[in-house]
Amino acid sequence: MSETPNSPRREFLGKIAAGAVALGLTGSVSTVFASERRPSSDIVPSDKWLTEVTGKHRQIFDMPQHENGMGLLHVRNYLNTMRDTYKVKHPDVTAVVTLYGMTTLLGFNDAMWAKYGIANPLKVMDASNAAPKENVFYNPPAGSPTLSISGAPIPIPADSSIAALQQRGAVFILCNNAFNLWMHLLGKEKAPDLRKEFEANMLPGVYLVPAMVVAINQAQTHGCSYMYL
Secondary structure, three states, X not given: OOOOOOOHHHHHHHHHXXXXXXXXXXXXXXXXXXXXXXXXXXXXXXXXXXXXXXXXXXXXXXXXXXXXXXXHHHHHHHHHHHHHOOOOOOOOEEEEEEEOHHHHHHHEOHHHHHXXXXXXHHOOOOOOOOOOXXXXXXXXXXXXXXXXXXXXXXXXXXXXXXHHHHHOOOEEEEEHHHHHHHHHHHHHHHHHHHHHHHHOOEOOOOEEEOOHHHHHHHHHHOOOEEEEO
C-alpha cells in the first residue's frame, strides 16, 4: 500500500514514533514459548501469540484506528465469508488483529474505561452521543457505539465485538511500546504505577507483544496476508 509523505496515517504514526523515541521506548524480540492461551495475568511482552497462528488461511488486520468499530466489522466479515462461502472456519482460519496507536486502549476492561474516561481521548461516542464508561468494543451494549455510513448511524453487530471474535479464534495483539506511551500520556510522572494498574486489567486472551512494527513482519513471515484497516 503506497502512502504520500503527508498522508494522515503517516502523520499519525510519525507522532506516535516521535513520542516513543522521546520516551526511550524500545522493543526486543523474545523466543516463542510453548503453545498455550495467554492467561490474563501474563503481562510480559513475548512472541507467544505466534503459537496461535495455526490456520491454513491466515490474515493480519492492521488496525491503528478504531473507526467506531469499522475495523472489527472487517474482521467479522472475513470470518463470515470464509465460513459461508468457502466453508472453512476456526481452527482452519486465523485472524490476527493489531492494537496500537488509537486502538491500544481497546485492550483493557470496563474498570479502566470508567476510571480514566478512556472514551474521551479516543473520541468514542455511544448512540446517545455521550462518551461511554464501558469498553464498548469488547462487549458492546445495545446500540453502542455506532458506525457512520453515508451519514447514517448503524449499530455495530454484537458478533463483531472483541469477545465474539476471540471465540472464533481471532488473535488480538497489543503493542508494548504503544502501551508505555499511553501510560505516559495518561499518567505522566505516575506512569509506572499506572501501568501496573492497567496490566491487572487487560482483557483476557489479549497478547502483549514487544513492538507492533516487529509483530506485523512476524505475522507475514508466518504466512499471514496483510490488510490495513
